[in-house]
Protein backbone atom coordinates (compact mmCIF):
# COMPACT_ATOMS: atom_id res chain seq x y z
CA UNK A 1 0.00 0.00 0.00
CA UNK A 2 1.26 3.48 -0.76
CA UNK A 3 2.18 5.64 2.26
CA UNK A 4 -0.48 7.86 3.77
CA UNK A 5 0.70 11.36 2.99
CA UNK A 6 -0.05 14.78 4.43
CA UNK A 7 0.86 17.89 2.46
CA UNK A 8 1.06 21.23 4.20
CA UNK A 9 0.88 24.09 1.73
CA UNK A 10 1.84 27.64 2.55
CA UNK A 11 0.91 30.41 0.10
CA UNK A 12 3.36 33.22 0.70
CA UNK A 13 3.84 36.70 -0.62
CA UNK A 14 6.84 38.55 0.82
CA UNK A 15 6.85 36.78 4.17
CA UNK A 16 10.62 36.37 4.72
CA UNK A 17 10.32 37.37 8.37
CA UNK A 18 7.80 34.72 9.37
CA UNK A 19 7.94 31.85 6.89
CA UNK A 20 10.82 30.12 8.70
CA UNK A 21 8.97 29.96 11.99
CA UNK A 22 5.79 28.74 10.30
CA UNK A 23 7.70 25.88 8.69
CA UNK A 24 9.52 24.98 11.91
CA UNK A 25 6.25 24.73 13.84
CA UNK A 26 4.78 22.14 11.48
CA UNK A 27 4.92 18.71 13.13
CA UNK A 28 7.18 16.22 11.38
CA UNK A 29 5.44 13.23 12.85
CA UNK A 30 1.76 12.55 13.34
CA UNK A 31 0.21 9.20 14.20
CA UNK A 32 -1.56 7.52 11.25
CA UNK A 33 0.47 9.68 8.83
CA UNK A 34 3.42 8.05 7.08
CA UNK A 35 4.83 11.08 5.38
CA UNK A 36 4.55 14.85 5.77
CA UNK A 37 5.57 17.22 2.98
CA UNK A 38 5.75 20.98 3.31
CA UNK A 39 5.18 23.03 0.18
CA UNK A 40 5.60 26.78 -0.14
CA UNK A 41 3.92 28.52 -3.05
CA UNK A 42 5.81 31.72 -3.43
CA UNK A 43 3.59 34.15 -5.28
CA UNK A 44 6.24 36.32 -6.92
CA UNK A 45 7.81 37.49 -3.67
CA UNK A 46 10.49 40.13 -4.12
CA UNK A 47 12.14 39.46 -0.76
CA UNK A 48 13.93 36.38 0.58
CA UNK A 49 10.83 34.25 1.20
CA UNK A 50 12.15 31.46 -1.01
CA UNK A 51 15.57 31.39 0.61
CA UNK A 52 14.17 31.48 4.14
CA UNK A 53 11.80 28.64 3.29
CA UNK A 54 14.69 26.44 2.15
CA UNK A 55 16.70 27.34 5.23
CA UNK A 56 13.80 26.23 7.40
CA UNK A 57 13.71 22.83 5.68
CA UNK A 58 10.80 23.11 3.27
CA UNK A 59 10.37 20.12 0.96
CA UNK A 60 9.23 21.94 -2.14
CA UNK A 61 8.94 25.54 -3.29
CA UNK A 62 6.91 26.62 -6.30
CA UNK A 63 7.75 30.16 -7.32
CA UNK A 64 5.72 32.37 -9.62
CA UNK A 65 7.59 35.00 -11.58
CA UNK A 66 4.98 37.55 -10.74
CA UNK A 67 2.25 38.03 -8.18
CA UNK A 68 -0.86 36.09 -9.21
CA UNK A 69 -3.09 36.48 -6.19
CA UNK A 70 -3.92 34.30 -3.23
CA UNK A 71 -6.75 32.28 -4.79
CA UNK A 72 -4.66 31.38 -7.82
CA UNK A 73 -1.81 30.38 -5.53
CA UNK A 74 -4.14 28.29 -3.38
CA UNK A 75 -5.45 26.44 -6.44
CA UNK A 76 -1.91 25.74 -7.59
CA UNK A 77 -1.08 24.47 -4.11
CA UNK A 78 -3.95 21.99 -4.20
CA UNK A 79 -2.87 20.74 -7.63
CA UNK A 80 0.75 20.32 -6.59
CA UNK A 81 -0.27 18.51 -3.40
CA UNK A 82 -2.51 16.18 -5.42
CA UNK A 83 0.28 15.52 -7.90
CA UNK A 84 2.43 14.47 -4.96
CA UNK A 85 -0.30 11.99 -4.15
CA UNK A 86 -1.31 13.57 -0.84
CA UNK A 87 -4.20 12.08 1.09
CA UNK A 88 -4.78 15.13 3.25
CA UNK A 89 -3.89 18.73 2.37
CA UNK A 90 -3.55 21.47 4.95
CA UNK A 91 -3.38 25.15 4.08
CA UNK A 92 -1.68 27.46 6.55
CA UNK A 93 -0.81 31.14 6.16
CA UNK A 94 2.80 32.26 5.91
CA UNK A 95 2.47 35.14 8.35
CA UNK A 96 2.70 33.03 11.50
CA UNK A 97 -0.74 33.90 12.84
CA UNK A 98 -1.79 30.25 12.92
CA UNK A 99 0.18 27.68 14.89
CA UNK A 100 1.40 24.74 12.81
CA UNK A 101 1.48 22.57 15.94
CA UNK A 102 -2.31 22.55 15.78
CA UNK A 103 -2.28 20.70 12.46
CA UNK A 104 -2.55 17.43 14.37
CA UNK A 105 -5.91 18.50 15.82
CA UNK A 106 -6.99 20.09 12.55
CA UNK A 107 -6.72 16.92 10.50
CA UNK A 108 -8.20 14.63 13.17
CA UNK A 109 -11.80 14.81 11.85
CA UNK A 110 -10.55 13.74 8.40
CA UNK A 111 -8.48 10.90 9.85
CA UNK A 112 -11.52 9.82 11.87
CA UNK A 113 -13.62 9.88 8.70
CA UNK A 114 -15.93 12.51 10.14
CA UNK A 115 -15.23 15.25 7.59
CA UNK A 116 -13.91 16.08 4.14
CA UNK A 117 -13.02 19.65 5.06
CA UNK A 118 -11.96 21.11 8.40
CA UNK A 119 -11.97 24.82 9.10
CA UNK A 120 -9.72 26.11 11.87
CA UNK A 121 -12.07 28.52 13.58
CA UNK A 122 -10.54 31.53 15.28
CA UNK A 123 -13.82 32.69 16.70
CA UNK A 124 -14.49 29.35 18.39
CA UNK A 125 -10.87 29.39 19.50
CA UNK A 126 -8.62 32.09 20.88
CA UNK A 127 -7.75 35.41 19.25
CA UNK A 128 -4.75 37.23 20.65
CA UNK A 129 -5.44 40.37 18.68
CA UNK A 130 -7.59 41.31 15.71
CA UNK A 131 -8.19 44.94 14.80
CA UNK A 132 -11.82 46.07 15.12
CA UNK A 133 -12.16 46.65 11.35
CA UNK A 134 -11.19 43.07 10.63
CA UNK A 135 -13.34 41.69 13.41
CA UNK A 136 -16.36 43.44 11.90
CA UNK A 137 -15.38 42.47 8.35
CA UNK A 138 -14.88 38.83 9.30
CA UNK A 139 -18.13 38.57 11.13
CA UNK A 140 -19.99 40.24 8.27
CA UNK A 141 -18.44 37.97 5.65
CA UNK A 142 -19.24 34.94 7.81
CA UNK A 143 -22.87 36.08 8.10
CA UNK A 144 -23.18 36.51 4.33
CA UNK A 145 -21.60 33.13 3.62
CA UNK A 146 -23.87 31.50 6.21
CA UNK A 147 -26.92 33.15 4.70
CA UNK A 148 -26.05 31.87 1.24
CA UNK A 149 -24.94 28.44 2.37
CA UNK A 150 -27.78 27.86 4.80
CA UNK A 151 -25.37 26.60 7.45
CA UNK A 152 -23.90 28.13 10.57
CA UNK A 153 -20.16 28.57 10.67
CA UNK A 154 -18.29 30.71 13.13
CA UNK A 155 -15.39 31.61 10.84
CA UNK A 156 -15.56 31.31 7.05
CA UNK A 157 -12.50 33.50 6.43
CA UNK A 158 -9.96 31.33 8.16
CA UNK A 159 -6.78 30.50 6.26
CA UNK A 160 -6.12 27.42 8.37
CA UNK A 161 -7.92 24.51 6.76
CA UNK A 162 -7.61 20.84 5.98
CA UNK A 163 -8.97 19.02 2.92
CA UNK A 164 -9.32 15.35 2.17
CA UNK A 165 -8.08 14.24 -1.24
CA UNK A 166 -11.69 13.86 -2.37
CA UNK A 167 -12.49 17.45 -1.37
CA UNK A 168 -9.36 18.77 -3.08
CA UNK A 169 -10.32 16.96 -6.27
CA UNK A 170 -13.89 18.23 -6.17
CA UNK A 171 -13.23 21.90 -5.52
CA UNK A 172 -12.60 24.21 -8.46
CA UNK A 173 -11.47 27.66 -7.39
CA UNK A 174 -12.52 30.25 -9.96
CA UNK A 175 -11.62 33.53 -8.29
CA UNK A 176 -8.09 34.89 -8.43
CA UNK A 177 -8.35 36.97 -5.32
CA UNK A 178 -9.76 34.99 -2.44
CA UNK A 179 -10.68 31.34 -2.12
CA UNK A 180 -12.04 31.31 1.41
CA UNK A 181 -15.80 31.68 0.92
CA UNK A 182 -15.92 30.18 -2.56
CA UNK A 183 -14.53 26.86 -1.35
CA UNK A 184 -17.20 26.68 1.37
CA UNK A 185 -20.15 27.49 -0.91
CA UNK A 186 -18.90 24.94 -3.46
CA UNK A 187 -18.24 22.30 -0.84
CA UNK A 188 -21.78 22.56 0.50
CA UNK A 189 -23.22 22.28 -2.99
CA UNK A 190 -21.05 19.20 -3.53
CA UNK A 191 -22.21 17.66 -0.26
CA UNK A 192 -18.73 17.62 1.23
CA UNK A 193 -18.95 17.45 4.99
CA UNK A 194 -17.34 20.45 6.73
CA UNK A 195 -16.52 20.69 10.42
CA UNK A 196 -14.90 23.40 12.52
CA UNK A 197 -12.08 22.97 14.99
CA UNK A 198 -11.09 25.78 17.38
CA UNK A 199 -7.62 27.25 16.76
CA UNK A 200 -5.36 29.94 18.17
CA UNK A 201 -4.87 33.14 16.20
CA UNK A 202 -1.85 35.25 17.06
CA UNK A 203 -1.13 38.89 16.47
CA UNK A 204 0.24 39.57 13.00
CA UNK A 205 3.82 40.70 12.79
CA UNK A 206 4.05 43.09 9.88
CA UNK A 207 1.30 44.43 7.68
CA UNK A 208 -1.44 42.39 6.02
CA UNK A 209 -0.46 41.44 2.47
CA UNK A 210 -3.98 40.70 1.46
CA UNK A 211 -6.04 43.49 2.90
CA UNK A 212 -4.67 46.97 2.56
CA UNK A 213 -8.09 48.52 2.56
CA UNK A 214 -11.09 46.87 4.14
CA UNK A 215 -13.50 48.49 1.66
CA UNK A 216 -11.73 47.26 -1.42
CA UNK A 217 -11.45 43.81 0.18
CA UNK A 218 -15.18 43.81 0.97
CA UNK A 219 -15.99 44.76 -2.58
CA UNK A 220 -13.83 42.08 -4.15
CA UNK A 221 -14.74 39.38 -1.65
CA UNK A 222 -18.44 40.32 -1.84
CA UNK A 223 -18.41 40.10 -5.62
CA UNK A 224 -16.71 36.70 -5.48
CA UNK A 225 -19.33 35.43 -3.00
CA UNK A 226 -22.21 36.64 -5.20
CA UNK A 227 -20.70 35.19 -8.35
CA UNK A 228 -20.18 31.84 -6.66
CA UNK A 229 -23.77 31.83 -5.45
CA UNK A 230 -25.00 32.68 -8.94
CA UNK A 231 -22.93 29.86 -10.42
CA UNK A 232 -24.10 27.23 -7.96
CA UNK A 233 -27.70 28.36 -7.45
CA UNK A 234 -28.57 29.86 -10.87
CA UNK A 235 -32.27 29.03 -10.81
CA UNK A 236 -32.83 30.52 -7.39
CA UNK A 237 -30.72 33.62 -8.10
CA UNK A 238 -32.58 34.63 -11.25
CA UNK A 239 -36.01 33.58 -9.98
CA UNK A 240 -35.47 35.82 -6.98
CA UNK A 241 -34.49 38.82 -9.11
CA UNK A 242 -37.22 38.25 -11.71
CA UNK A 243 -39.83 37.55 -9.07
CA UNK A 244 -38.90 40.71 -7.21
CA UNK A 245 -39.22 42.87 -10.33
CA UNK A 246 -42.57 41.29 -11.19
CA UNK A 247 -43.80 41.80 -7.64
CA UNK A 248 -43.08 45.53 -7.82
CA UNK A 249 -44.89 45.59 -11.16
CA UNK A 250 -47.91 43.93 -9.57
CA UNK A 251 -47.95 46.42 -6.70
CA UNK A 252 -48.20 49.29 -9.17
CA UNK A 253 -50.63 47.31 -11.28
CA UNK A 254 -52.98 46.74 -8.39
CA UNK A 255 -53.71 50.44 -8.10
CA UNK A 256 -54.47 50.65 -11.81
CA UNK A 257 -56.67 47.58 -11.68
CA UNK A 258 -58.67 48.77 -8.67
CA UNK A 259 -59.24 52.12 -10.31
CA UNK A 260 -60.26 50.43 -13.55
CA UNK A 261 -62.71 48.11 -11.79
CA UNK A 262 -64.28 51.06 -9.96
CA UNK A 263 -64.49 53.53 -12.81
CA UNK A 264 -63.81 51.60 -16.00
CA UNK A 265 -60.99 54.06 -16.75
CA UNK A 266 -57.21 53.53 -16.98
CA UNK A 267 -56.23 56.98 -18.21
CA UNK A 268 -55.61 58.76 -14.86
CA UNK A 269 -53.15 56.01 -13.96
CA UNK A 270 -51.53 55.73 -17.38
CA UNK A 271 -47.92 56.22 -16.11
CA UNK A 272 -48.49 53.50 -13.49
CA UNK A 273 -50.01 51.24 -16.13
CA UNK A 274 -46.98 51.68 -18.38
CA UNK A 275 -44.59 51.10 -15.49
CA UNK A 276 -46.48 47.93 -14.55
CA UNK A 277 -46.26 46.63 -18.09
CA UNK A 278 -42.53 47.36 -18.30
CA UNK A 279 -41.76 45.77 -14.91
CA UNK A 280 -43.81 42.68 -15.68
CA UNK A 281 -42.12 42.21 -19.05
CA UNK A 282 -38.63 42.72 -17.64
CA UNK A 283 -39.37 40.48 -14.64
CA UNK A 284 -40.75 37.78 -16.88
CA UNK A 285 -37.63 37.93 -19.04
CA UNK A 286 -35.44 37.45 -15.99
CA UNK A 287 -37.58 34.47 -14.98
CA UNK A 288 -37.02 33.00 -18.45
CA UNK A 289 -33.32 33.67 -17.95
CA UNK A 290 -33.53 31.59 -14.78
CA UNK A 291 -34.49 28.56 -16.83
CA UNK A 292 -31.59 29.07 -19.20
CA UNK A 293 -29.19 29.71 -16.30
CA UNK A 294 -30.40 26.48 -14.74
CA UNK A 295 -29.61 24.60 -17.94
CA UNK A 296 -26.13 26.14 -18.00
CA UNK A 297 -25.79 25.16 -14.35
CA UNK A 298 -26.59 21.55 -15.18
CA UNK A 299 -23.98 21.69 -17.88
CA UNK A 300 -21.51 22.96 -15.37
CA UNK A 301 -22.23 20.00 -13.13
CA UNK A 302 -21.41 17.61 -15.95
CA UNK A 303 -18.25 19.53 -16.76
CA UNK A 304 -17.17 19.56 -13.14
CA UNK A 305 -17.67 15.81 -12.99
CA UNK A 306 -15.46 15.41 -16.06
CA UNK A 307 -12.86 17.69 -14.50
CA UNK A 308 -12.99 15.63 -11.32
CA UNK A 309 -12.40 12.40 -13.17
CA UNK A 310 -9.60 13.96 -15.24
CA UNK A 311 -7.91 15.37 -12.15
CA UNK A 312 -8.25 12.06 -10.38
CA UNK A 313 -6.69 10.26 -13.31
CA UNK A 314 -3.92 12.73 -14.06
CA UNK A 315 -3.08 14.29 -10.73
CA UNK A 316 -3.20 11.32 -8.41
CA UNK A 317 -1.60 7.94 -8.69
Ligand SMILES: Nc1nc2c(ncn2[C@@H]2O[C@H](COP(=O)(O)OP(=O)(O)O)[C@@H](O)[C@H]2O)c(=O)[nH]1
Nearest residue numbers: 011012013043069070073093094095208209210
Ligand atom coordinates in the same frame (compact mmCIF):
# COMPACT_ATOMS: atom_id res chain seq x y z
N1 LIG B 1 0.03 33.82 -2.88
C1 LIG B 1 -0.34 34.94 -2.31
N2 LIG B 1 -0.45 34.94 -1.01
C2 LIG B 1 -0.83 36.07 -0.46
C3 LIG B 1 -1.11 37.25 -1.18
N3 LIG B 1 -1.48 38.18 -0.32
C4 LIG B 1 -1.43 37.56 0.88
N4 LIG B 1 -1.02 36.31 0.79
C5 LIG B 1 -0.82 35.31 1.84
O1 LIG B 1 -2.07 34.97 2.35
C6 LIG B 1 -1.99 34.79 3.74
C7 LIG B 1 -2.98 35.71 4.40
O2 LIG B 1 -2.62 37.03 4.16
P1 LIG B 1 -2.55 38.09 5.29
O3 LIG B 1 -1.76 39.23 4.79
O4 LIG B 1 -2.10 37.46 6.56
O5 LIG B 1 -4.06 38.48 5.39
P2 LIG B 1 -4.87 38.76 6.70
O6 LIG B 1 -4.32 37.95 7.81
O7 LIG B 1 -6.26 38.38 6.31
O8 LIG B 1 -4.70 40.21 6.91
C8 LIG B 1 -0.54 35.06 4.14
O9 LIG B 1 0.11 33.82 4.24
C9 LIG B 1 0.01 35.86 2.98
O10 LIG B 1 1.37 35.65 2.75
C10 LIG B 1 -0.94 37.20 -2.59
O11 LIG B 1 -1.12 38.15 -3.33
N5 LIG B 1 -0.56 36.02 -3.09
Ligand SMILES: [Mg+2]
Nearest residue numbers: 093095097204
Ligand atom coordinates in the same frame (compact mmCIF):
# COMPACT_ATOMS: atom_id res chain seq x y z
MG1 LIG C 1 -2.88 36.89 8.43
